[in-house]
Amino acid sequence: MSEGNNKNNFDDFNEFVRFLNSNDPSEVIDKLNLINKIESGKCNNNVDNDKKYDNNKNNTKYNNKSNNNKKYITYSKNVFIPLCNWCRNICGYCTFRKENYKLMNKNEVKEILLKGDKYGCREALFTFGEKVDENENIRNDLKKMGYDNILEYLYDLEDWCLNNTQLLPHTNCGILDYEELKLLKEVNASMGLMLENSSDRLFKTIAHKNSPGKEPKKRLKMIENAGKLKIPFTTGILVGIGETNEEIVKSLYDIKELSEKYGHIQEAIIQNFRSKKGIPMENFKEPSPLKMLKVLIVAKLILNDISIQVPPNLNSETGQLFLFAGVDDWGGVSPLTKDYVNPEAPWPKIEELRRYTEEFGYNLKERLPVYEKYINKTWLSDRVFEKIMSYKNRII
Ligand SMILES: O=c1nc2n(C[C@H](O)[C@H](O)[C@H](O)CO)c3cc(O)ccc3cc-2c(=O)[nH]1
Numbered sequence: 001m002s003e004g005n006n007k008n009n010f011d012d013f014n015e016f017v018r019f020l021n022s023n024d025p026s027e028v029i030d031k032l033n034l035i036n037k038i039e040s041g042k043c044n045n046n047v048d049n050d051k052k053y054d055n056n057k058n059n060t061k062y063n064n065k066s067n068n069n070k071k072y073i074t075y076s077k078n079v080f081i082p083l084c085n086w087c088r089n090i091c092g093y094c095t096f097r098k099e100n101y102k103l104m105n106k107n108e109v110k111e112i113l114l115k116g117d118k119y120g121c122r123e124a125l126f127t128f129g130e131k132v133d134e135n136e137n138i139r140n141d142l143k144k145m146g147y148d149n150i151l152e153y154l155y156d157l158e159d160w161c162l163n164n165t166q167l168l169p170h171t172n173c174g175i176l177d178y179e180e181l182k183l184l185k186e187v188n189a190s191m192g193l194m195l196e197n198s199s200d201r202l203f204k205t206i207a208h209k210n211s212p213g214k215e216p217k218k219r220l221k222m223i224e225n226a227g228k229l230k231i232p233f234t235t236g237i238l239v240g241i242g243e244t245n246e247e248i249v250k251s252l253y254d255i256k257e258l259s260e261k262y263g264h265i266q267e268a269i270i271q272n273f274r275s276k277k278g279i280p281m282e283n284f285k286e287p288s289p290l291k292m293l294k295v296l297i298v299a300k301l302i303l304n305d306i307s308i309q310v311p312p313n314l315n316s317e318t319g320q321l322f323l324f325a326g327v328d329d330w331g332g333v334s335p336l337t338k339d340y341v342n343p344e345a346p347w348p349k350i351e352e353l354r355r356y357t358e359e360f361g362y363n364l365k366e367r368l369p370v371y372e373k374y375i376n377k378t379w380l381s382d383r384v385f386e387k388i389m390s391y392k393n394r395i396i
């Protein structure tokens with residue numbers, strides 16, 4: 001690809017597919033060089049960008065931009081609240097979903113939040129099954145607690161979280177409609193939904209054929225609605241679930257298009273499929289390190305200003321090398337709770353992550369679930385904005 005951006009998207013699209021299909025290592029080196037050039041350019045030019053978004057110049061603790069020329073890799077210190085592990089979908093790769101479900105009660109949730117507060121966590125990650133209240137038993141459980149549906153319950157918990165702790169909610173619970181997103185924006189700093197992949201062909205295969213909520217047009221619609229509502233948003237793709245290279249590139253372009261239209265995509269997670277015993281896809285091969293590196297390179301070049309997140313627990317051997325491809329965020333890392341989606345993959349200790357990052361030559365920096373450039377009243381509800389402004393230790 002040429003640097004001058006004088007090619008149209010169609011040529012770039014084909015070039016990226018060809019790159020992913022090729023097995024010429026010199027092409028990887030060429031693209032890494034290109035990323036390195038672009039990144040060093042950004043380091044010197046980022047002053048104007050910083051000013052553009054900086055509405056509170058003293059509050060620099062959670063700013064993920066560099067103030068010397070050394071690059072920061074960010075992470076968010078969080079707790080994971082798996083509110084309910086039933087789900088209307090049955091994805092071929094998932095072990096989170098259980099037919100014999102568990103719905104967490106208020107005290108269980110509050111206990112984790114309070115503990116997280118003591119540990120200095122700043123993110124409460126509410127990740128759970130999609131439309132769990134389609135299950136009649138769960139609806140009855142909710143009724144007994146005084147709620148008509150799961151989102152009423154979720155809102156109450158997130159409201160409590162904001163009133164009683166220093167944590168900021170981030171919800172990732174599958175498909176929500178416009179009104180539901182609008183309601184949750186009041187009590188969330190950011191929200192998320194993995195696109196997974198935008199291929200209709202893939203939707204009909206083992207990964208998603210029993211998951212109505214993984215229909216690409218529904219996912220794209222929700223991400224678009226979040227954009228209309230100005231909700232800082234996290235999305236991403238799952239790599240290694242039977243998709244073609246063309247479908248990977250197409251999915252990244254779909255994310256780019258929505259990002260360019262609404263400006264709300266703060267980060268894209270490039271998540272590698274992890275095989276587990278007993279799942280329908282147990283015989284699928286996990287993506288190789290080289291495949292991940294190449295997808296990350298392509299993601300970086302397509303998505304340029306969007307942060308690229310790689311979960312360090314799913315890439316404990318290789319994550320450090322992925323920094324070469326322009327990965328700039330480790331995502332949520334918890335000192336307290338496990339990753340309930342990938343419970344066999346422990347979180348690194350923050351000090352380990354720091355050493356890992358510094359050995360590469362970069363600095364590790366904590367961020368909030370919402371990225372610095374969205375911390376203003378255009379993107380946040382008044383109460384979430386005020387909460388962030390009240391953090392005493394934002395000032396260093
Ligand atoms: O611990 C996890 N955190 C996951 N997170 C949390 C994520 O790392 C952070 O919450 C965000 O970076 C916001 O700070 C997700 C968030 C989303 O919005 C969408 C998907 C994921 C996926 C995971 C996941 O599999 N495991």
Ligand SMILES: C[C@H]1O[C@@H](n2cnc3c(N)ncnc32)[C@H](O)[C@@H]1O
Nearest residue numbers: 093094095194238271272273274341
């Ligand atoms: C929360 C996110 O976790 C991802 N997810 C679900 N199951 C797996 C797995 N086996 N390996 C990797 N990622 C997975 C999906 O992308 C989901 O959206």
Ligand code: MET
Nearest residue numbers: 096128129130172173174
């Ligand atoms: C627990 S998986 C993450 C949230 C939601 N069930 C989804 O897959 O989109």
Ligand code: SF4
Nearest residue numbers: 087089090091094097
């Ligand atoms: S990945 Fe999410 S949507 Fe799919 S079955 Fe698991 S919980 Fe449900």
